[in-house]
Amino acid sequence: MSSYGPAKRIVGLDKNVWVEFSALAAETKAVNLGQGFPDFATPGYMIEALKEATTHANPLMNQYTRAFGHTRLVNALAALYGKFQNRTIEPTKEILVTIGAYGSLFNSIMGLVNPGDEVIIIEPFFDCYKPMVLLAGGVPKYIPLKPRENAESTKDWILDPIEFAAMFNDKTKMIIVNNPNNPLGKVFTKDELTMIAELCKKHNVICISDEVYEWMIYTGNKHERIASYPGMWERTITIGSAGKTFSATGWKLGWGIGPENLMKGLRVVHQHSVYCCPTPLQEAVAVGLETELARFGQPDCYLTSLAEELEEKRNKVCKVLHEIGLEPIVPDGGYFILADVSKINVDFDDGTSDTRDYKFVRWLTKNVGVATIPPSAFFSDDHKYIGEKYIRICIIKEESTLEKGLELLKTLNK
Structure with missing residues (x-):
């Protein structure tokens, strides 16, 4: 044995x-x-798009596609996120399509964290953050959102600014922010994200912004994208999910979006593990994003x-x-x-x-x-x-x- x-x-x-x-x-x-x-x-049109991709479309839809993301999909992602981040995003250099948001998280942490680097994790946190940091040889450092006495809503769960600032030091490489938060459902405010952004810039820290629930925002709240804050694009990887966006978790497609120099680390991990994601699924998600961008602001x-x-x-x-x-x-x-x-x-x-x-x-x-x-x-x-x-x-x-x-x-x- x-x-x-x-x-x-x-x-x-x-x-x-x-x-x-x-x-x-x-x-x-x-x-x-x-x-x-x-x-x-x-949505029914997504199912039809997948059928089309695997039956009537170009036969190459059943073969390998571009390793870092199907061309139609990265173009659709660039158009969508460019609109909401108010910038031009280069689809072939600043976007990586992965096996779910899980894949983007894994690629980000494995590709950017070195042994001994400290990674700040805001609690509660999606449970894969910790093992991924440990697998990379990083050192997770935790800071909780603390509920006020008799808390009734997620607004009552607070990130203490003094305690938070004390988490940063010369070993801090990365912070992971889940916005909206799972399991809490907290939507971080502009003031909270500004505090996070200022500390990231002060200490030259990378921000992984896990935004898979980005479209599920309730009345009276706004989803703030930290990558759009001054000085944050160049240090932020924004992570999204087709599964969450289109209620299709079994499709397992996600993406990471950020500056080319950071995305190179993600690409190296991706190309030596997954290599590329399923072509027809990417084609169908591209159709979905194109459709929803055209419909944005309309009831449907x-x-x-x-x-x-x-x-x-x-x-x-x-x-x-x-x-x-x-x-x-x-x-x-x-x-x-x-x-x-x-x-x-x-x-x-x-x-x-x-x-x-x-x-x-x-x-x-x-x-x-x-x-x-x-x-x-x-x-x-x-x-x-x-x-x-x-x-x-x-x-x-x-x-x-x-x-x-x-x-x-x-x-x-x-």
Whole structure:
């Protein structure tokens, strides 16, 4: 038997919240309000575009395409993001198409972080940030958004400016900002992003701006793109997702956008791992982006209409959660809601040493039939206490799915 084991850097990184709780949801046949994917179809014209790409279009659509992004797609991305970042983006040098936003995150961190570099991660954070930084040999440094007492909305979760400024030093290479934030749904304000930008410029730090929920912004809020701030384009990689944009998470296409000198690092990782992404999927996403850019500002624009639909779902779910004593943190964007379950008086201890929310989510899935996600998975060990009194609920579901899940949750109050 071989004595070889995993490389030192990946020891202990095998645990994954999605693996455990997706399997548990399937095993128990629970209503799945956990993992963040829609249970409804992507726009019909996208499906037709994919059919066209694989059947009637140029036969080369079923072959390799340009390694760093299908030409039609990078041109569409340049047109869309050029409009909203108010600059001309060079499609062949400043855009990289990847296997999901996950791929862009991985390429950014592996391509730009050297062993010993410190990477600031704002909490709560999408759980892949930490292992990716560790795989690159980087040193993750965590700073939490802290809820005010009796916090009711994501505006009540604050980044302390003094504590934040103290995180930066001569070892700091990068900061990762998720805006809107998963799982919290916080939309960072202009003042908050200006604070981040000024510290990045002062300390010559790269900013990875994970903006996969960029189109899901609710009334009274605005999505600010930090790359458009003075002095930030040259140090920012903006990451987007076709899966989130078009409710097609299984298509697994994403992109990174930034200055050519930074994008070179991403390209090296990409070309020696994935090489290129599926051609017909890229063609279909290009059609989608072209269509939505032409429709922008009109009622049938999916980039804006999806947010309107989700806002109605958010309002309905938050109302019911409030009525049954699961006080919600009302999100300003994204498609998740954190609900406070600390008042639920049931015995959910499962004998493990896991945090309270892990135990509660297991109990809820098995005994109530509703699958959710434990938010402490999005915090470092020192700050898991902030997330463990909540559960994360996904609202990008059919009305029937939400209604069934909410009816089951109401039994907690009986």
